[in-house]
Amino acid sequence: MDNEEKIVECCEHGEQQATFVCRHIVQSIIDKKPRGFWSAEDPENQRPDSWCSECEAKVQESNGEWNDASEAFADVKLMCGSCYDRAKEINLISHKYWWQFWK
Numbered sequence: 001m002d003n004e005e006k007i008v009e010c011c012e013h014g015e016q017q018a019t020f021v022c023r024h025i026v027q028s029i030i031d032k033k034p035r036g037f038w039s040a041e042d043p044e045n046q047r048p049d050s051w052c053s054e055c056e057a058k059v060q061e062s063n064g065e066w067n068d069a070s071e072a073f074a075d076v077k078l079m080c081g082s083c084y085d086r087a088k089e090i091n092l093i094s095h096k097y098w099w100q101f102w103k
Helices: 023-031 053-061 068-074 081-092 098-102
Strands: 007-010 014-021 077-080
Touching (some): 007 077, 014 081, 053 068
């Protein structure tokens, strides 16, 4: 990705950084169901391309490389930076209370 930040107009958040995520991450915004959160290594981008654990499993089936099948499964979508942050929160943080971790 080049160093120029791309901007998208979100109906909820206005002008935001454009981000790209798999369709499952988008679905997690709708149903609040965590699906895992994996990201590309891009130290210059605080919101790198990201995908769920199911998509990561598809990528690992092809020796860790994206291919036509994994890309079709991911069905990458455009998302604004604020929606990305919310999706990351949903998919990374366990919603268990601290005392439930021992169960």
